[in-house]
Structure formats: C-alpha cells, structure tokens
Amino acid sequence: MTSSTAVLTADLTAELHACLDKFALVDADELDADGQADMLLSMTRAESRIAAAKLTVLAAAERSRTALRSGAASTGQWAAKVINTDQAAAHRQVGLAQGLDRRIATQQALSAGDISPEHAAVIVQADRQLPTQIKAEQRDVVERTLIGKAQTLSPGALRKAARRALAAVEDDTVVVDAHENEIVADLEARARAKTRLTMYDNADGTVTGHFTIPVLQGHLLRKVLETITAPRRSRLGATHAQAGDQEARTDWDRARGEAFCELLEHVPTDHLHPKTAATLVVSVELDTLRDALKVAHLDTDESLSAGEVRRLACTSSLLPAVLGGASLPLDLGRSARLFSEPQRTAVGVRHKTCAADGCERPFAWCELHHLVAWALGGKTDLDQAVPLCHFHHQRIHDGNYQHVRARDGSITFHQRR
Ligand SMILES: [Zn+2]
Ligand SMILES: [Zn+2]
Structure with missing residues (x-):
C-alpha cells in the first residue's frame, strides 16, 4: 500500500464513522412508520455496501497472499484473527469474496447496495453449480436474471429459484428439470454426510444431545412433535393435579422435549x-x-x-x-401381563381419548393402564384397562397424587396431602 492510499482510506474511514456517529443521534422513537421503514432500508443498503467493501479487501488479500506473509495458514485464518471472528465464518466470507471476484455484475450490485450479501452468496453458488459446458455469455445472462430476481425475492426464495437458474438460457424444460434434480440430489448427499447425533450424560438425571439431520427428517420430527403437543391435556382452569405444570404447557421448548420423550417410549x-x-x-x-x-x-x-x-x-x-x-x-x-391387540381395539371402541377428565389426547397414543396392577393380582381383562396419555399415565403412578374414577370412566386427579 502506498502512503497516499493509506492516508486516503484513513480519511474516508474517519468520515464514515463521523457519519455513523450522527446516525446514532437519531431518535428512532420519534420516527413514524414510514420514517422507520426508510431508515431500516437505507441502513440495510449501507450494510450491503460495507459488506461489498469488506469482500473486495478479502479478495485482494487472497490475491496478494497476505496470509502467508503474516504467518497465517489461509486468508480465512488471517481475517478471523484481524476482525476477531470465528474461522468458519471468515472462511465463508473468503469463499464469497473469491466468487464475487469472478462475478463482476453481482459484485457491482452488492457494492451499489441493490442486493444483500446473502443474495450475492446464492448467486455465486448458483453460478458454481451451472453445467461446466455452458458458455461465458450464458453465465452472464443467468447471473443478470438472478440479480433481477434478488430485487424482490428473499435469499431463501432466491435459493429455491436459483435451482432453475439454467432456464434463463435453456428452453428445454427437461434439461432444466434434470439440472435442478442434480442440485437437489447433491444437497441431499451433503446433508447425509453432515448428519450427526451426539449425547452426553449430565450426571444429574438428564442427558443433553445435539443433532444435525437432513431437512426431510427434520420436518418429519417437527410434525410428529407438533402432533403430540397439539391436543389439550385438560379443560381451561383445570387444577395442577389434573393438568400439570403451567410451564410445561406454555413453554414450547419444554412441551417439545416432553413430546420427544413420549415419542421415544412409543418407538415400536x-x-x-x-x-x-x-x-x-x-x-x-x-x-x-x-x-x-x-x-x-x-x-x-x-x-x-x-x-x-x-x-x-x-x-x-x-x-x-x-x-x-x-x-x-x-x-x-x-402375553399374561399386557393387553392384547384385540383387547386394545375393544377399549378403543369405548374411548376416543385419554380417560382423564378434559384430556383430548387421542386414544391411538394412549397407554393402557391396569386398574389393578398385574403384580397385585390384577387380570388383563377388558374392564381392567384404562387408556391414559403419557402424561396422565405418569400421574396415575405418581405417589403424590390420588385419583377418582367417575361412573362414566373419566378420571380426576387430586394432590395427596
Ligand atoms: Zn399404568
Ligand atoms: Zn391425558
């Protein structure tokens, strides 16, 4: 860097910060809705422009091998140290900077604040995924088409649209379909390779786990858990004995956690x-x-x-x-201890839901409780079976609660004193 360039950037930086200082004085509470939207939009554009400037520096550092000269293993590692960020994030930025080095139109759109860095990353990625035999002019057309779409689509929506980016230069839908399929199949293969589940024992009666799974199974799990948490466990205003912790019903993380436990016990x-x-x-x-x-x-x-x-x-x-x-x-x-499938079917004819008063959990998820435990000489006869959801089945075996069975078979719980 020549000394005159250094003086220039120092001056510009001072100017930029002086300007930001003025923005910090703006009282956002004083703005009406239009004013707030204007400020949000202009700051977002400014963010994009600053991101573009950062990325051009990273691209230049990569070209001039700054990292090697300063003893770092890569530009990402060097940048992570300079700006005090995670290496993974820095590596992603360097990857984007290199991509923008090749896609000038996208770089210019980002630099002008017309698109966000997230949009730019989608366009660079889409360009990388285009078939290798495609001509340079065709790549430019695809790029411009995506920049146009980025004006109205969110990065997520643009990512989906970009899978069919080839359509901008290819009239044959069969070819576009096949290319989209290839991109999606590649994404799936990478998701499978990233799939992990780790668990460790907290030694306090709990186990903590962390998982990464493909989006298909992720949605599947969410759907199952939402289904389990959905039906009401009690009437409005039910007692603590009948309905359990208020927290367990209103804290969704906890509700999902309990649904997950329920799911595990019902894996066939x-x-x-x-x-x-x-x-x-x-x-x-x-x-x-x-x-x-x-x-x-x-x-x-x-x-x-x-x-x-x-x-x-x-x-x-x-x-x-x-x-x-x-x-x-x-x-x-x-065979002697558990209710048989035909018995279960027969109980299901009588009960549509959990037998606890006000509980709407469907019979299909209920566990069949023995009114008189098998170990106490209870028989596995039909009139001994009471369908209870996971929660109410735990309640009925919890020594802190007693229960009353009404003539219609519904069960009400009370705390033992
Ligand atoms: Zn039971
Ligand atoms: Zn229940």
Missing part, C-alpha cells in the same frame, strides 16, 4: 433387530411392582423410581425382568 422396538439391543431391561423386585417405594435398576446402570417402573409395567415399551427374593426372574411374559 419389536420391528428393530436385534430385539434385545433396542429394549432396556429393568431389574425390579416384585415388592416394588406391587407397592413398595424402592428404586429399580436399568441394564444401563441407571435407576428408576417405583412409580415409573409401575407405569412401564403397564406398557410394552420396557420389559421388566421381575426378580423374586432369590433374584430369580419371575416375569410371566408379555
């Missing part, structure tokens, strides 16, 4: 192989299944409260290995 493990790998085994003494207040142990070395074990004993999701006094397995097997 009998379709998975090998069966034993997907089934947790609970070791429990017969006394605990009857009425003792004693924890049981999972084969993963975790403990379960007596209430949870008794609830699980009603369902098929976990298989209790019931131990007698001499630690001998006493379980009579699922």
Whole structure:
C-alpha cells in the first residue's frame, strides 16, 4: 500500500464513522412508520455496501497472499484473527469474496447496495453449480436474471429459484428439470454426510444431545412433535393435579422435549433387530411392582423410581425382568401381563381419548393402564384397562397424587396431602 492510499482510506474511514456517529443521534422513537421503514432500508443498503467493501479487501488479500506473509495458514485464518471472528465464518466470507471476484455484475450490485450479501452468496453458488459446458455469455445472462430476481425475492426464495437458474438460457424444460434434480440430489448427499447425533450424560438425571439431520427428517420430527403437543391435556382452569405444570404447557421448548420423550417410549422396538439391543431391561423386585417405594435398576446402570417402573409395567415399551427374593426372574411374559391387540381395539371402541377428565389426547397414543396392577393380582381383562396419555399415565403412578374414577370412566386427579 502506498502512503497516499493509506492516508486516503484513513480519511474516508474517519468520515464514515463521523457519519455513523450522527446516525446514532437519531431518535428512532420519534420516527413514524414510514420514517422507520426508510431508515431500516437505507441502513440495510449501507450494510450491503460495507459488506461489498469488506469482500473486495478479502479478495485482494487472497490475491496478494497476505496470509502467508503474516504467518497465517489461509486468508480465512488471517481475517478471523484481524476482525476477531470465528474461522468458519471468515472462511465463508473468503469463499464469497473469491466468487464475487469472478462475478463482476453481482459484485457491482452488492457494492451499489441493490442486493444483500446473502443474495450475492446464492448467486455465486448458483453460478458454481451451472453445467461446466455452458458458455461465458450464458453465465452472464443467468447471473443478470438472478440479480433481477434478488430485487424482490428473499435469499431463501432466491435459493429455491436459483435451482432453475439454467432456464434463463435453456428452453428445454427437461434439461432444466434434470439440472435442478442434480442440485437437489447433491444437497441431499451433503446433508447425509453432515448428519450427526451426539449425547452426553449430565450426571444429574438428564442427558443433553445435539443433532444435525437432513431437512426431510427434520420436518418429519417437527410434525410428529407438533402432533403430540397439539391436543389439550385438560379443560381451561383445570387444577395442577389434573393438568400439570403451567410451564410445561406454555413453554414450547419444554412441551417439545416432553413430546420427544413420549415419542421415544412409543418407538415400536419389536420391528428393530436385534430385539434385545433396542429394549432396556429393568431389574425390579416384585415388592416394588406391587407397592413398595424402592428404586429399580436399568441394564444401563441407571435407576428408576417405583412409580415409573409401575407405569412401564403397564406398557410394552420396557420389559421388566421381575426378580423374586432369590433374584430369580419371575416375569410371566408379555402375553399374561399386557393387553392384547384385540383387547386394545375393544377399549378403543369405548374411548376416543385419554380417560382423564378434559384430556383430548387421542386414544391411538394412549397407554393402557391396569386398574389393578398385574403384580397385585390384577387380570388383563377388558374392564381392567384404562387408556391414559403419557402424561396422565405418569400421574396415575405418581405417589403424590390420588385419583377418582367417575361412573362414566373419566378420571380426576387430586394432590395427596
Ligand atoms: Zn399404568
Ligand atoms: Zn391425558
């Protein structure tokens, strides 16, 4: 850099900051809706122009190998250090800067503040994805078409439109379709490669996990969870005993978390192989299944409260290995202990929803609770079966609550004093 250039940029920077200082004095509360929109728009344009200036510096740094001379491994690493940002973000910016170096029209549109950096990234990416045999003039046409669309489309909408960018220079829809399909298939393959799930035990009774999955399965999961959280669990104004924590019903993160737990307990493990790998085994003494207040142990070395074990004993999701006094397995097997499919169908004819008063969770998701526990000599007869949603099934096995069964079969919970 010549010294005169250095003086010039220093002067310009001072001017820019002086101008921003004046903007900081504007009282946004004093602006009417039009004024607010104007300011938002002009600041956004200015942001784009500043981003363009930043990207031209990065492109120049890449060309002049600034990183090597300052001991950094790459321009991204060098930039991350200079502006104190994450390396991944800096690398993305360098990638965009290099792309804009080749797409002059896009660079100019960004520099003029006509499009945002997000729009520019979509256009550069679309250019990279064009078939290799396409001519330079055709690339220019595609680019200009996308810049035009960026005036009205959001970056997300532009990304979708860009998959058919080839249509600007290709009349044959079959070719455009095939190219779009190739782009989408490539995206899917990269999503599969990025798929991860990590979990760690917090040692406080919870496990924290993090996952990255393809968008298809992501939407699937969201849909399932939304379906589980949707129906009301109680009437308006129901007691805490009947409806549970207010927080669990109004905090959506928590509601989704609980729905996720419910989902996991209802995964049909009998379709998975090998069966034993997907089934947790609970070791429990017969006394605990009857009425003792004693924890049981999972084969993963975790403990379960007596209430949870008794609830699980009603369902098929976990298989209790019931131990007698001499630690001998006493379980009579699922056939004697669990309700059969025909029985379940018969109960479903009588109940459309969870049996708890005011609960609208559909019967299909309910667990069949035994009015008199199998371990207490209860039979798996039809009149012993009560459909309860996951939440109310936990309630009925929770020692802190007692319940009353009305003549019509509906169940009301009360806190024990
Ligand atoms: Zn039960
Ligand atoms: Zn319920």
